[in-house]
Amino acid sequence: MLDVLIKGAAVVDGTGRPAFTADVGISGGVIVELGQVTTPAARVIEADGALVTPGFIDIHTHYDGQVSWDAEMLPSANHGVTTAIMGNCGVGFAPARSRDRGTLIALMEGVEDIPGTALHEGITWEWETMGEYIDAIDRIPRTMDIGVQVPHNPLRLYVMGERAVRREAATPDDIAAMQALLSEALEAGALGFTTADTVGHRDAHGNPTYARQVAASELYALGDAMGRAGKGVIQIFNDFYRENAGDFPTIAELARRSGRPLSFTYEQDDAWPEGFHEYVTGEMDALNAAGISIRAQVAPRAIGGIHSLQGTINPFMTRPSYMAIMHLPHAERVAIMRDPAFKAQLMTEPDRPISDFVMSVSPRVEEWGADPIRMAQRTFCLDTVPDYEQSLEASLYGQSQATGRSVPDLLYDQLLTQDGTGQVFVPIMNWGGGNYDFVHDTLTNPWAIMGLSDGGAHVGYICDGSFPTYLLSHWTRDRTRGPRISIERAVQLQTTAPAEHMGLHDRGRIAPGYRADINVIDHAALAIGRPTLRTDLPAGGTRFVQSATGYLATLVAGEVVTANDTLTGARPGRVVRGAQGRAA
Structure with missing residues (x-):
C-alpha cells in the first residue's frame, strides 16, 4: 500500500529531459514507483495532466531570524518551495555572543530591511554556537526543510568583537579561530560559508558591514578550512564589477584553492563596462572545464x-x-x-x-x-x-x-x-537596455542556478519570494517581449541544478529513491498576485507578501503541505544537516 499516488501527471523530472506522462507512487516520504502504477494508495491525487515537478529549492533566502518563530515560512511556502537555504550574503544570527545580539539585529535590519523591533521581539536566542542554532531551529516543525550556512559577519564579530565592527584586519590568531569555528559548524550540519562585499550593504546606523573589503588572504584561509573539511559550499555577493573591478579573479582563486563549489550573485548593473558579461561567462566556461565548480546565482526578473x-x-x-x-x-x-x-x-x-x-x-x-x-x-x-x-x-x-x-x-x-x-x-x-535580454541569457547559461529571491528579507521594499512562480509562468508561457525558455529548463533551474550544487543529492528530481518533495501545478492557472502588506511580524511589524495561484498540491517528504494554494497545517519540514547522499 502506497501512502500517496499521483495519477496522470505530466512529469517534469528536474533533469531538463522532456516531460512525460506517468503516475508517481510515494511511500515513507520517498518516491518508490514511477510509470504506470497499479499499487493501491491511502491517498490518490488525480493530476489529470497537471505538471508534476520536484519541489523547488531556494538557495538564497534570509529567514535566519524568522525561523525561530515562524513554522509556515511564508512567502516561500506559497510558491512551491520545499527546501529553503538561509545565512546568505554573510549575514545571520549565529554564532552570536549575548553581548552582540543587538549588533547583529542592527546589521540584519540595515542589510536586509527586516524590522529591528520584530527581530528583537521574535528571536528566541537559544544558542551561541552554530551547532546550538541548528539544534534550536530544528525543534520547530515547519512546512518545508531548511538549511543554514555560516555567515562571515557574525563569525568575524564572534571572534574579533569591536575590532570587527571597526573593520580591522584579522590577525593570524583571529583567522585560526574563525577557521576552527567554521570547521565546527560544518561538522554540526551547516551547508556552507557566505560572505559579501558590496557598498549597498550597511547596518541600521549606516555603517559598512564587518566583512566589507576584508583581505583576500582571510577569504582564502576560510576556504582552506573548508577544503580540509571536505564539506560545504561558498556563496559570495560582491561588487566585483564596480570599485572592486578585478575581484573576479579573487572569487575564482577562492573556488580553486578551497576545492568547494562556489556560487556568486550575478545581476546586471548599468555600470558594467562593455564586454563584462562576456568576460564573466567566458571565465565560468573555462573554470568549470578545468574542474572548478563555480555557478552564477541568477534571477528571473529585474531586482527592484x-x-x-x-x-x-x-x-x-x-x-x-x-x-x-x-x-x-x-x-x-x-x-x-x-x-x-x-x-x-x-x-x-x-x-x-x-x-x-x-x-x-x-x-x-x-x-x-x-x-x-x-x-x-x-x-x-x-x-x-x-x-x-x-x-x-x-x-x-x-x-x-x-x-x-x-x-x-x-x-x-x-x-x-x-x-x-x-x-x-x-x-x-537586470534592466540594462530596458529589457530582459541579459536575464534570458543567464537563464539559458549552463552554469546558472536560480537564486536571489531573498525570501524573508527586504520586507518593506522588495517582494521577490515569488521568483519560483514567476519563472515558471512568465518565462514559459506569458512573455511577449522576447524569447521564452522551456518548462523543463525553468524547472531544472530551481530543482536539480541547486540540489546538485548544494550537495542535496536526495532531492530535486522525480525518480524512484528521491525524496517526495513534489509540486502538482496547473500550469495554465499559475500566476502571482500583487504584493500586499501584512501586519504579522512580531511587535506588529509589517511585510509585503505575494500570493500564488495554480499550486494544486505541494508535498514535503510525502506530506501535503499546501492544497489548492492553501496551507494544510502539515509540518514535515526539518533542518537539513549537511550534504545528503544520492538516492539508492
Missing part, C-alpha cells in the same frame, strides 16, 4: 523596489511636507494626501538628503533627484496582475509623454490608487 505609501520607500519621503506626516497611520496620511492643497505644496518642495539607512535599503532612491528622466523611464505601475517586463511606453516617462502630465503628478496619483495602496516598481538591476 516597490515604492508605496505602505512600505519602506517612496519617492516623496524626503520632502518636508511628507516627512511631517510620515509618522501617522496609513489611512490618515492618505486622507491628507488627497487634499489638493497638500499635493500642490509638496510638489514645490525639494528633496532632502537621503539617510544612510535608506541608501542601504535602496541604493538607487537618490536618483529620483539626480536623474529624474532616467528614473521615470524605469518606473512602472504595478496593477492587480503585476507586470515586471513593461515597455518604455508603459513607464511613467511614457505616460507623461503621452498625456502631457508631469511624472511627479502621475506618480503621486498612482500611490493614492486602491485606497492608498498603489505601487510602482523601479528596476535596479
